[in-house]
Amino acid sequence: MPRIRHGLGMIAALLVTGCGPGIGASPAPSPRASAPVSAKPSATPSAAPASATPSARPSGSLAERTLAEMSLRDKVAQLFTIVVWGQKAGAASKENEARYGVATPAQVVEKFRPGGVILFDWAGNVSGASQVAALTTGLREAAAKAGNAPLMIGVDQENGLVSRLKSVVTTFPGASDIGKTRKPANARDVARATGEELRDLGISLDFAPVADVNINPRNPVIGPRAYGADPGKVAAMVGAAVDGFHAAGVASVAKHFPGHGDTSVDSHTGLPVITHSKSQWRKLDAPPFREAIAHGVDAIMSAHLVMPKLDPSGDPATLSPRILTGLLRDELGFDGVISTDALDMAGVRKKYGDAEVAVRAVLAGADILLMPPNLPKAYDAVLAAVKSGRISERRIDQSVLRILRLKEKRGLFGPIRTDPGAVRSAAHLKIAKRVFAAVK
Template identity: 75%
Template sequence: MTGCATGVLAGCSGGPVSLGQAVRPSSQAPQPTPAGSPVRSPAVSLTPSPASGTSADTGSGWDPAAALAGMSLEEKVGQLFVMVVFGSRADSVHKENRARYGVATPAEAVRKYRPGGVILFPWAGNVSGARQVADLTTGLREASGTPLLIGVDQENGVVSRLAPIITKLPGSMAIGATGDPANARDAARVTGEELKDLGIGLDFAPVADVNINPRNPVIGPRAYGADPKRVASMVGAAVDGFHKAGVASVAKHFPGHGDTTVDSHTGLPVINHSMSTWRKVDAPPFRAAIAHGVDAVMSAHVVMPKLDPSGDPATLSHRILTGLLRDELGFDGVITTDALDMAGVRKKYGDAEVAVRAVLAGADLLLMPPNLDTAYGAVLKAVKSGRISEERLDQSVTRILRLKQKRGMAGPIRTDPGALRSAEHLKVARRVSTAPGDR
């Protein structure tokens, strides 16, 4: 879950980890360019706003509606994807970029696809030092024709993509055990401030799952606990902390991944919660996240037959993503899938169909498809044929662009890698690590 896990737990998106397990570098042969050859058209014109250096900086000089109007169909489809690039610099030549994307460098991959975002991973060679990460994110933004969402799975604890370059903080279970939501808020603020110093604008956190199954192989200590009310209070506070830092947050994994004995990286979990149980156990943390203005919600690759009898995982379920998340809970932010390279979402349909069905279900961002050309081409074809309406596509792109504007991704972004692990941040880490609780 990128909010994902790779090898070990990822916050996938890889996990995006979400829950997702990312596909490791392979010897895959170069793929053809996507149908419609993304975006050879001129980049969308931007009018950056002055950097304010505050969490209120929204890049107000840049108009998402105008940007949308200036995009080609191919550019709009590109905005739906969050991709992995390989290498430590934007101009790094890496064989995996050639194998997957037919280009040599991260910058070339971004220019080719014009994705909505990029997610960073150590296993992709993206994380070796603070200055290196800051230079990489700067180079990726410079390569993009539109503001670029740069994200990472930094949940702290077992899913910590940026360890050891940022301040070490306890994982969610340890913080939840303190019983004090202020600890969740402060930990998220510290993490968010350091991500922002590295040029990263989105964290695939917090985990909003209620871990009621002690045999859960993929959530466990990544959750704030087993009590829905406590988890909800912690999740809401964490969202506040990320926003105080000026970083976008993602609540995951909807509609809830806490009662499984199967890892969705390797299989398809089935959770038999009734609707009433879901509303009492799984929904409260997501309701809290939405009430606190969470920017995005990540779907889970889990089947909940009593919520949707189709047998499709939530990521592909219109009843769950649109019926429950949009209509019942009232969420109008960005819905992102968990990593699409995970086995849980690939059991029933091919990789092309998975991407299309996720959009039809209500997803806005498609995280880490196993073959970007295949997924991109399938979505583009579906829009051209009318299976996905242009109105539906514009809804997703508008949500994505508004998120970027709201969290300051449309204006100049200053990095300050020397500010990491400050005395104040280390003090917070010591305090929340030693806070009393029911551990």
Template identity: 60%
Template sequence: MAVITTVVAGCAASGAAAPAASGPARKDRAADAAVTSAPAAPATPAAPSTPKPSGVEAVLASMSVEEKVGQLFMPVLYGAAAEETSGENQARFGVGTPAKMIAKYRPGGVILFPWAGNVKNVRQVVALTNGLQKASPEIPLLIAADQENGRVSRLAPLVSDLPGASVIGSTGDPSLARRAAEATGVELRALGVNLDFAPVADVNVNPRNPVIGPRAYGSDPRKVAPMVAAAVRGFHDAGIASTAKHFPGHGDTSVDSHTGLPVIKHSRAQWDRLDAPPFAAAIAENVDAIMSAHVVMPKLDPSGDPATLSKPILTGLLRKKLGFDGVVSTDALDMAGVRERYGDGEVAVRAILAGADLLLMPPDYPKAYRAVLEAVKSGRIPADRLDESVRRLLTLKDARGLLEKAPVADPAEAERVLRSEEHRKLARLINSRAR
């Protein structure tokens, strides 16, 4: 019997034909005013333009199948500028620049990494995010980063050096988790990043855990849950989306899912007691997204599939039991833990069928895109199932003010906000209270 009783509902091109370079437009240009040549005759008034659809349902109804499938994907793009030509982009997507990739595939978002050449300096990141948004004029992008602070800090050293989750957790003060998340969110937003893959909601009950460890707020779910809830509030205070990860829990592993497939033997009762509370707390705070884990929990799903591909876990536990109706993101699909049993195209299809909405970092983007598109056209992924995911993604964008028009980041404001004295003072305060 679950202990969670109350939850408020809302972590190489193969050479086949690529999708069309652009989908159907969602607004028509106004007809030019026709002016008669007779001096006494008034000008014919311009034909009224068709307004751009507003609201989630209107935008959804205006999208082609190809555009809907594109919304499901969040790739890494290579280079420091939207118009920068890169051999890596050419090899992976068949086009040279990030802007051309966005125009070709219409992804729902992108994720930034230093190793992809995305993070050089403040003004460069601002120009990059503004350029990426400019390349997606119809539906603004989710622009994400893994900025947990501490061990996982993808935008260091541009952003403030705030303590990681284990340090914050050791203070015993959730208000510091909220303030740290807000400070991080303010800095990300100034850079043009609107989604953080944080906070970590795992409970690190295995001291030999090679992948979570200090990324978690602690080893006691009763103490971790309020920290996670406070962090979600902090990100929302800053006006950006947050992601609780890694569902159903990555805290009791001795294998790194980047390099292997961990198996966690928690019973359902143990999961209810140890793993579920932080995710339930995040859902109660209307967390925007929850990221799946590439871990096998045979007592929750005996199929042997990792949670990312498990309908009993993503749909049964997360959607139905915990009541989450926000965006479910996969963990990175280039990780070994999700690639052991199926090919890269099949993994993408199975993740959607399991209940995922956002496909993060597929290693072979064209193959994954084509596989999902073909599954939709064949009916393997029903049209209403596709619409469910796209609707959730559009709703997230709408909730964060991104659906109609992407905000434009200001480089001067970013330089003022990042590594501010206020945020450095907060870091010192947290460190002084850590135990």
């Protein structure tokens, strides 16, 4: 089937433009709240730590030009990746009404101008390949109509236990099975084929691979989602998977930093505590993230867990400047996008309210605020923090520029292309069969 092209025209290019299995249970509706008010001019940027600054790029890139045209309100909106309910961009949903005050997924995107949308089967986003491609196209067209930066659409498609598109795409082995083959080439091939199918559905970012080293056999949240219990083997698999996603032209997200492998508590329902010393962390948890960074991973997702010997404050890693900025940015040298894990999870909501969580995540070093339980409240809190000077506008600019550079790198400023007929191809089925047969 020929690749379908949906031209957004020159205007779209010039206008301002994951998560664990526990998220699979649809959360209760939030009270209706008003949307952000209309955009106002940005304030003068203030200073921010040099460690948080993206590496210098030639001025005048598409991402930089887009940022220069954005209001403060649209910059703050770019930080959020949200859930919308329904199979069609133009179909009404009571869940959207309850949470966002508008009925259709397209109206949500037009009203709130988020940087991204994440698709879920439990949100009614997935019933067939053509349906998903039409939904992603409609959402991106709505973003262009609203004068946003291009919309980035993501999904948790790890394969295996966490497979949000399992009714639509080729069934591939999960990470633990791939790890048993002892061949990183299998991780690369599965990631490439997965990425190609996501791209054909209009999805540009996969919240995968899992980079956790599952050294605790009682781990209730990672387990078979990890490539194994050996840091070296997991690192090789993660690096290969990143290469595979990039070969497909899809962004990859290594998760869950600083490492969720040695826990017996699920961060969807509680706050895990891992007592690794810094030297243990460097030996056991860090190698797969180092390898992902070496392979140019687009984004890294934080974990909602406490490592008191890395940060004695008691705050989860998602809210920890010592971990996200001190370790991930400064020690490991990561200059890509940092995404929180879902902000509706119990592990990050134990200590602070939902508004304060969003602010503290930005202060810690996060760029993408994923799935806040109350979008208007979180948006208003971040905006107020910038206006009060608690967060500098320069700090917001750094995050937005990282996000826009990722979108530019993955072709989101160009025309929309989908090819749902290419999903479950004979070549991909052959890869799946070969890797399943190699599992020992």
